[in-house]
Amino acid sequence: xxxxxxxxxxxxxxxxxxxxxxxxxxxxxxxxxxxxxxxxxxxxxxxxxxxxxxxxxxxxxxxxxxxxxxxxxxxxxxxxxxxxxxxxxxxxxxxxxxxxxxxxxxxxxxxxxxxxxxxxxxxxxxxxxxxxxxxxxxxxxxxxxxxxxxxxxxxxxxxxxxxxxxxxxxxxxxxxxxxxxxxxxxxxxxxxxxxxxxxxxxxxxxxxxxxxxxxxxxxxxxxxxxxxxxxxxxxxxxxx
Ligand code: ATP
Numbered sequence: 001x002x003x004x005x006x007x008x009x010x011x012x013x014x015x016x017x018x019x020x021x022x023x024x025x026x027x028x029x030x031x032x033x034x035x036x037x038x039x040x041x042x043x044x045x046x047x048x049x050x051x052x053x054x055x056x057x058x059x060x061x062x063x064x065x066x067x068x069x070x071x072x073x074x075x076x077x078x079x080x081x082x083x084x085x086x087x088x089x090x091x092x093x094x095x096x097x098x099x100x101x102x103x104x105x106x107x108x109x110x111x112x113x114x115x116x117x118x119x120x121x122x123x124x125x126x127x128x129x130x131x132x133x134x135x136x137x138x139x140x141x142x143x144x145x146x147x148x149x150x151x152x153x154x155x156x157x158x159x160x161x162x163x164x165x166x167x168x169x170x171x172x173x174x175x176x177x178x179x180x181x182x183x184x185x186x187x188x189x190x191x192x193x194x195x196x197x198x199x200x201x202x203x204x205x206x207x208x209x210x211x212x213x214x215x216x217x218x219x220x221x222x223x224x225x226x227x228x229x230x231x232x233x234x235x236x237x238x239x240x
Pocket of ligand 1: 017020022040041042043044045046047048049198
């Protein structure tokens with residue numbers, strides 16, 4: 001596959017906090033039509049990686065390409081109109097605003113009101129539970145409902161790539177199933193996905209391809225179904 005056909009391509013990426021390095025020489029590709037997951041323990045560097053891709057952290061060195069175009073150092077607000085949308089860890093909803101208002105904020109970079117309305121309906125079709133709660137203040141919803149709003153808000157920018165940082169953490173199994181199913185549907189609708197997860201079981205079940213991050217380094221990668229059968233991955237991440 002030609003390099004410029006990747007949706008995202010990281011090459012030899014180094015990212016740190018001040019003088020403290022957090023990611024070392026990380027390379028990764030996201031192909032069109034794929035869900036790529038990054039799994040790893042607490043503190044492995046997963047959030048650092050997704051924040052660097054989303055333009056929230058500036059890499060020390062290395063390259064990030066979005067649809068073949070270099071974007072390392074481009075800020076998050078400039079990447080959203082280029083097709084990148086992030087569901088941040090911890091959701092970061094506007095708790096005093098309604099579900100509808102939170103979702104509307106996700107479409108801030110779009111101006112075609114008809115397209116926004118169509119996208120609003122499409123997004124609600126993924127989360128029918130939200131339809132009856134559009135006028136509810138987001139801060140009063142359950143954790144699972146809030147996570148649905150966070151994903152819905154990210155989809156409202158009509159992204160070509162969706163980045164999700166630990167979307168299932170702390171959620172009840174039924175909500176985890178809903179979020180996992182939506183991630184698959186989103187991929188099938190033509191949006192490529194990078195999914196950061198501590199829960200390797202969920203991540204490997206939903207993803208096409210997976211990278212394992214340890215201490216800021218990619219230690220192995222491969223088809224998600226193959227990694228799920230890998231002895232070391234099973235011992236370290238699947239509790240088998
Ligand atoms: P978690 O699942 O706990 O979020 P993670 O795999 O996402 O873990 P990161 O949050 O990316 O890991 O952290 C990677 C390393 O960078 C850790 O050593 C962490 O302590 C450090 N780190 C993260 N955020 C900061 C920060 N704002 N300032 C300094 N160091 C940080």
